Amino acid sequence: MKRTKLLFSLVALVSVFLLQAQRTEIKGKLIADDDVEGIHVLNKTASKFTISDEKGEFTIAAKATDTLFISSLVYEKKEVIITSEDENSEIIKIKLEEKVSALDKVVVGKILTGSLQSDLENSDAKTEINFYDLGIPGNTNLPLTQNEKKLHDADGGPTGSIMGGPFGGGIVLNLHKILNKISGRTKKLKGVVELDDRDKCINRLRIDYESILFENDTLTKNLRNEYFLFSQEDENFLSLCKEDNDIKLLEFLQQKLKAYRENLNSSNND
Known part of the structure; x- marks a missing residue:
């Protein structure tokens, strides 16, 4: 029985090494109408990441069935599943779509910093009277997003x-509910909503803590974007956001920055 277990463990270990060995350096090119430099590309399956150069080109370890996640502040997020044809092709071309804003940013009067406390002190806005002030029932829940x-x-x-x-x-x-579960639509929508929640939280944290985290840090803007994506992919990130504990969140970001720098140094040494 012990020999059987040992043999099974050895086979499993060899299988893992074989799977890792199957990953090769795949070249890709991001295509868009605007700047394509510094866009981060994450292999979600293998936990590998890289950034594109000024031509939008990148190289990343991947194999068939791996999922690449392309994220940028300018372009829509995109997921690409690597196929066997992609493995054998000279370069993978990925088309990006620019994010469309409903309104252009217009600065009128006092400039807001993004810090809630600072902006409130700087603005001329007065507190609105709400239903609590009037002593009538009301609902403070935010309306549901489209997703x-x-x-x-x-x-x-x-x-x-x-x-x-x-x-x-x-x-x-x-x-209706049963068929959505069977088809996988419910699971897919839950994933989309979770991704939206992660994006909302990381954007808020960038506004509140980016200046603190990088006060004495020389990390470039492109690498900062990559670091925040690296942080938001952590399995504990969403639960920490829901706790809404600023001290815990700042400690988490500092720990992830240290881990990100270690990964970055390791990649540079390789």
Whole structure:
């Protein structure tokens, strides 16, 4: 029995090494109408990352079925699943779409810094009277985002209910909800909503803490973008955001910055 377990462990270990060995350096090129330098490319499957050069070109270790995640402040996020054809091709070309803002940024009057406390002190805005001041009931919940509405529509309500009647009872199934789960639509929408939540949180943290984190740090803007993506991919990131504990969040960001620098130095030494 012990020999069998040992043999199984050895086979599993060899399999892991073989899978790692199958990854090769794949070249890619990001195509867009504007600047394509400094866009970070993450292999989510292998936890590898790199950034594009001034031509939008990059090199990253990957194999078929790996998922590449391309993220930028200027372009829409994109996921690309590597195929066997991509492995054998000379270069993978990935088209990026520019983010479209509803309104151009216009600065009127006093300049806001992005820090809530500072901006409140700097602005001429007065506190609005709300329903609490008037002593009437109200709702402070924020409206659902478009993706949250889609998830609520796909997964809302009970899976089934028991109905009674003069001729006996029965179970009424929520087929809409069941079919969405079977098709994977619910799972996909949950992933989209989670990604939105991660983006919201990391944007807030950048506004509040970027100047503190990099006060005595020479990390370039492109690498800072990569560092924040590296932080937001942590499995504990979302739960920390929901705690809304600024001390814990700042400690977390400092720990991730240290880990990111170690990874960066290791990559440079290689």
